[in-house]
Amino acid sequence: MTTLTMKVNGKTRTGDAEGRTLLVQFLRDELELTGTHVGCDTSQCGACVVHVNGKPVKSCTMFANEADGAEIVTIEGQAAEDGTLTAVQQAFQDHHGLQCGFCTPGMVMSATALLKENPKPTEADIRHYLEGNICRCTGYHNIIKAIYAASGQDVSSIAAE
Amino acid sequence: MPKDGIGASTKRREDIRFLTGNGNYTDDINMHGQTYAHFLRSDIAHGKINNIDTSAASEMPGVLRIFTAADFEEKGGIPCGWQVTDRFGEVMQEPKHPILAEGKVRHVGDPIAVVVAESLEQARDAAEAIELDIEELEPVLNMKEAIKDGATKVHDDLTSNLCYDWGFVEENREAVDEAIKNAHHVTTLELVNNRLVANPMEPRVAVGDYNRSNDEFTLYTTSQNPHVIRLLMGAFVLNIPEHKLRVVAPDVGGGFGTKIFHYAEEAFVTWASKVLNRPVKWTSTRSEAFISDAHGRDHVTKIELALDENHMFTAVRTDTYANMGAYLSTFAPSIPTWLHGTLMAGNYTTPLVYVNVKAVFTNTTPVDAYRGAGRPEATFQLERVVDKAARELGVDPAELRRKNFIKPEQFPYDTPVAVTYDTGNYHATLDKALEMTDYAGFEARAAESKARGKLRGYGLAHFIEACGIAPSNLVGQLGARAGLYESATVRVNATGSISVMTGSHSHGQGHETTFAQVVAEMIGIPADQIDIVHGDTSKVPMGMGTYGSRSIAVGGSAMVRATEKIINKAKKIAAHLLEASEGDIELKDGQFTVAGTDKSLAWGEVTLAAYVPHNYPLESLEPGLEETAFYDPSNFTYPSGAYICEVEVDPDTGKVDILSFTTADDFGNIINPMVVEGQVHGGVAQGIGQAMLENVTYDENGQLLTGSFMDYAMPRASDLPMYSTDHSCQTPCTHNPLGVKGCGEAGAIGSPPAVVNAVIDALQRGGYNVDHIDMPVSPSRVWSAMQKG
C-alpha cells in the first residue's frame, strides 16, 4: 500500500492504494466518489471518464498511483456548490439525454471535454467523439441533441422537435 | 391540467441525482464490515467435476471461507417461474438449477465455487489457487443435433435435451397443413433470430446483509422486480419467510429483461451473510456478465405463409427451435411460447395459424427475456416473410400489408391465436409512416444513390405486441407460477403532499416523474408535491415489477385506482367540512367545491382534517388518508406501429449505412411524450444493434467468442442515425383507466425486420438475387450474399 495525494474537484485528498489499484477504484472505494462508474473491464464503455490534468481519461485505464499529485475532476465536481448545473448537465436534462443514468457521468465528462476542444461541433463530430462512450438506453439521439444544444447551436437543424 | 399533468413533456426529476453523480446504484452501497465474494466459474462448456480442492486457497491471506455445492445440499435450486405444457399434454422437463455446480459444469460461466475474503483482490487471488479436476465432456451446442436420439445429454437425469415440444393452436394443426397444401402461393423463409446479450451498462451487483439481532436478511440487488426476487429466493431457495427478508433494488442502471430473473449470486450473498455474520458483496465484471447474465433470442425458425389468388393470407405455419441454454432461467419457457406464439397473427386477418416450438437444452448460458421477449422473434419472422411474399408476387409490400390488415372497424378482434386485440388502427400508422418518409419520393432518392454507385433500399415493418402483462387467471392457466397484477399505495400526508409506493420499478424509464404526473392530474396539485417510492419490499406493497412494457398499463392503473379511493374519501371529508352532500363535491385544481355554490376548501385543508380529526365524521369514517389498490388487468394491451428504415449499401464492401429510421407508433394515450420518444429511441437502437451489429458466437467447444465489448459489437453513437418518431395515431386501450398501452419494447420489436427488409430491397434493386440474410447484416454477410446472388 502506498499513500497517494491528489487534488480532486479542487480539494486535496489522500488515500491508500495497492500497486494494482485502478484510479476508478481509488475514486470510488477510497475517496467514496461513487459518481464515476465501472461499466466494463476492457476500457470500452466510458462510464468511468474523469478529467486528469484537464484531459478526459478513462479512469479504469490508469493505476491510481499514476495519478499521484494530479488534478482530477469527476462528475461530482461539475455542478456549482448551490446545485446549479453546468450547461452540459442542464442540456442533458432538457433534452432527455439520460435514462438509467449509468453512462451519464462518463457522457457528461466526455461532452464537457469535447466542447472545450471544439466549441461548435457538428453532429458527426459529436458522434465521433463519443466513440468510447457506450449508452444502452437512449439510442444516443437525445445525447447528441443535448451536446449540440449545450454548444449553443440550434438543435432543430439536426433533429425534428 | 396542472402544468406537469398528463400529456406534458415534464423534465425528469431523477436526472438531477444522476447528472451530479449522486445516484445510488447497488455497487455504490458499502456496508460496515463488508466482505467480498468472487465466483470461480467454469471455463469449459461441459464437464464432470471429479474434485475441487480448496485447501491451499483457504490458507490464502484474507480468505474467510470457500463455498462449493456441498455447502448448499440443504438449499433449493434456482426456481423457474413458468411451467409450459407440451402439445401432448405433458409438462416440460425441468432440471435442477443448483446455486453452485453439482457434479457437472454445464456452460462456460457456470459457477463452481465462491471465495469470500476481506478484499476483492484477496478473493480473486485465492480463487486462482483452487485446484479443479474436471473431465471434459462433449458439449451440446447445435439444437437440432441435441434432440436426436443418442445425443449427449446436458442433464443426465432428464430423458433428453428437449425441454418441451409445444404446439399452438394444436387443434388447428391439420387445418393449417391443409391450407398450406392447397394455397395459391406459399412463401417459405428459414431464418435465425440471433442470440444477444442485454448488456445494461450497469453490471449486476448483489449485497447480502444479515442482522443477528432480529434474524432479518436484507439483499440489495440490481433487479427490475424486488418482490419477485423475495418470493423466489425466500420461498424456494433459502427458506426465509418473507417478513424476515427485505429486498432492495435501488437505482438500477438499465435492465432490458436480464435483471428480471433470480440469479444464484443473489441467493449466495444473502445466505453467506448469515453464515459469515458479515455483509457479503458481489459485483459482476462485464466479462462475467457476458457468461452469467441470461441471454436473449436464439431461435432457429422456418415459417411458411400461404396466400390465395387475391393475395389474402390464408395460413401461417412456423417451426422454431428455441435455445434454453443449460438451465431454465426464471421466465425462459414462456418466451418462445406464450409471448411468441400468441403474436403470430400480427396485424393481419390470417384465419389459421400453427406454431410449433421445440425448446432445447444446450451447454450455453441460459436464455430468457430480452427487450420484447418473444415478440421480436414473432415480428421478425412474420414481417420478413410478408416482405418476401410481396417480392415473390411482385406487389408493393405496403399494399400487401394494407390489404391483409385487420380493419379499424373489426376491433375488438379475436385472433386465431387466443388473444383479443381491443383497439388498433394499422392503416393509420402505416399511412403516417409512409407520409413521414416520403414514400412517393423514394425512387428519385434511389436514383440519386445509384448515381453515386450506392444501392438504396426502403424497408417497412408493421408490428403488434402484447404488453401490460398480464391477466393473472389467464397466465395461471398458461403455466405462470405467479400472479401478474400490480400494486400501489397512495399515502397522503397531513399537509397534502403525497408519497406513492408503487410495485413497478424504474431502471431508466422515469417513473418518478411520469407517475407523479398522473396523480398530479387527478388531484390537481403540482407534481412536485408527489413523490414516487419504488424498489424496496419494506416500503412498497407486494408488486410484480417492471418488464413487458407493463409499468404504466398495470402499475399506473393500480396507482389510479388507489388515487380514486383517496379522492372518494377526501370528498367525504370535504362534504362534512363544507356541510354539503357528498354528491355535490367536486375536486378540481386541488380545490374542493360544492356544485352551485361558492363554497370551497383547499386540498391541504381536507388532508389536514384527515389527520387532525377534530371536526370529522368519526362515527362513519376512519381518520387518515392512505389507500392501497391491486390492479389485475383484464387483457393484454396491444401497441402497434409502422417502422421504416432507409439504407444505402456499398456494393464494393457490403457495408450498410442507415440513412433514416422512422417510427409511427400507436401507444394509446401517453403521459409524457418526451419520455415515450426516449423509450422508442432506445428500443430502436437495440433493434438496429441486433439487425446490424450484435451477435453472440460460441465456437465448436462452447467457448464464448464474444465475451467482452471488444468482440461483441454494441451500437455506438457513430453506428446510429437520428430517428424520426411519431405517436399521434392513438387508439386508447379500452380496458385500463388511463387508456395506455405501454411503449418500452416497441422499438426493439419493430426495428429488426425494417432494417433487414431495407437491405434486401437495396440488393434486389441492385439486381442481386438475394432474398434473405441472417442478422446481423454485417458487411461480410452482405458481401458474401451478393457474390452468390
Ligand code: FES
Ligand atoms: S469502465 Fe472504464 S471504459 Fe468501461
Ligand code: FES
Ligand atoms: S442512460 Fe442508461 S446507459 Fe446511458
